[in-house]
Amino acid sequence: MSRWVPIAAFIAFAMAALVFATARVADAYDWVAHTSDVRVAIARAEFATTSLGHDTEACTRLAHRVDELAELTRDNPRQQKRVAHVRELEPAACARDASATHDLMTELENGDSNEIDLLYARRSRLTTTAVWALALFVGSLAGAFAAAFSGIRARRAAERKLQTMAVTDELTQLSNRRGFMMLAGHEHRLAQRQGRGLLLVFADLDGLKAINDGLGHEQGDAAIRDFAGVMRTAFRASDIVARLGGDEFAALAYDVASDDADKVEERVASALDAFNADSKRPYRLAASVGTAFLRSSESLPLDELVARADGAMYEKKRAKRRSPQA
Numbered sequence: 001m002s003r004w005v006p007i008a009a010f011i012a013f014a015m016a017a018l019v020f021a022t023a024r025v026a027d028a029y030d031w032v033a034h035t036s037d038v039r040v041a042i043a044r045a046e047f048a049t050t051s052l053g054h055d056t057e058a059c060t061r062l063a064h065r066v067d068e069l070a071e072l073t074r075d076n077p078r079q080q081k082r083v084a085h086v087r088e089l090e091p092a093a094c095a096r097d098a099s100a101t102h103d104l105m106t107e108l109e110n111g112d113s114n115e116i117d118l119l120y121a122r123r124s125r126l127t128t129t130a131v132w133a134l135a136l137f138v139g140s141l142a143g144a145f146a147a148a149f150s151g152i153r154a155r156r157a158a159e160r161k162l163q164t165m166a167v168t169d170e171l172t173q174l175s176n177r178r179g180f181m182m183l184a185g186h187e188h189r190l191a192q193r194q195g196r197g198l199l200l201v202f203a204d205l206d207g208l209k210a211i212n213d214g215l216g217h218e219q220g221d222a223a224i225r226d227f228a229g230v231m232r233t234a235f236r237a238s239d240i241v242a243r244l245g246g247d248e249f250a251a252l253a254y255d256v257a258s259d260d261a262d263k264v265e266e267r268v269a270s271a272l273d274a275f276n277a278d279s280k281r282p283y284r285l286a287a288s289v290g291t292a293f294l295r296s297s298e299s300l301p302l303d304e305l306v307a308r309a310d311g312a313m314y315e316k317k318r319a320k321r322r323s324p325q326a
Contacts, residue, residue: 069086171228172224174249184240187240187252195297197257199253202310203248204247204287223283226281233271233274234268235251
């Protein structure tokens with residue numbers, strides 16, 4: 001659960017940024033509309049002022065426009081001060097005082113320019129803030145999804161690695177006993193269903209204890225890895241080769257004939273001879289090999305086939321002990 005906490009925080013932050021951005025955009029467009037209303041009101045007041053000398057109703061129109069301007073700018077203290085000053089100049093302007101009329105014109109014009117600039121500057125700032133907030137929202141949301149998918153990929157990769165480790169022998173990188181029994185069980189069921197021959201081979205690395213005792217366990221591990229290479233060489237890529245543990249190895253060959261058992265033993269012996277001929281190791285490899293063949297017409301549990309191959313291998317090992325020169 002802890003890995004979802006930062007992702008949830010990312011999403012919550014992104015949603016907050018979106019709400020903030022929406023509010024800022026709405027605020028910005030409200031100010032644009034307000035600015036347009038102020039510009040229209042000031043233009044009308046200015047027009048009314050220029051008409052004072054020609055229209056007896058101009059003062060009334062001016063008063064109405066200034067009231068409209070005051071209403072539109074009621075939330076702006078600076079603008080309200082300017083409106084108050086216009087109200088002070090209004091009576092004199094209506095009395096056809098040229099100086100007062102000029103001052104009123106100047107106040108309206110200056111107020112228009114300054115206020116519009118301020119309003120548009122604020123709109124620009126709000127719009128920029130909204131853009132950044134939207135960018136932050138998109139970035140946060142993308143980061144949240146990236147973190148989520150990255151976490152899923154990492155977890156799946158870790159699961160695959162653990163699954164591989166569970167069925168792989170660390171020293172030789174062959175299948176271990178668990179992996180071998182899983183794969184052999186599948187091949188055994190397939191052979192029984194399709195009526196194919198199956199050959200199970202057990203091999204025991206001879207003299208491993210003497211190598212460990214005389215040369216050390218590092219050389220013993222090297223001998224195990226070397227014999228794993230010999231087994232790979234002796235069998236097809238489609239065959240299942242495994243280290244069951246210690247000095248015990250096994251291989252399963254699918255779709256073979258009964259006379260292939262002798263051929264397999266010969267291939268293992270040839271691979272051992274080739275290794276010993278070329279190796280500069282301080283030891284020579286030797287192995288006892290036993291086989292069990294399952295005919296296509298037979299129905300035999302895998303456990304019994306394993307027991308047969310294991311028994312044949314130990315019989316070969318005992319024969320070697322009885323006849324050292326054999």
